[in-house]
Amino acid sequence: MRTRILAFAAALALAALGVAVPVAQAAAPAADGPTCTAGKGAVEYDSATGRWTCNGGAYDGELINES
Numbered sequence: 001m002r003t004r005i006l007a008f009a010a011a012l013a014l015a016a017l018g019v020a021v022p023v024a025q026a027a028a029p030a031a032d033g034p035t036c037t038a039g040k041g042a043v044e045y046d047s048a049t050g051r052w053t054c055n056g057g058a059y060d061g062e063l064i065n066e067s
Helices: 002-026 033-038
Strands: 042-046 051-055
Touching: 033 042
Parallel strands: none
Antiparallel strands: 042 051
């Protein structure tokens, strides 16, 4: 009986991880440098956070992907 409960709990945990991974990937930044500049924005480095962002244009405020 305990083995079944443990197996069920493990299956639920794996199912939750399986759902969470695509959601995390979907929340990733959608713009890269060329996309930012094509959308009339400027790629700028924020030294406080250590990240590149798109300022202005269609992708204003979005983080820049490495590509």
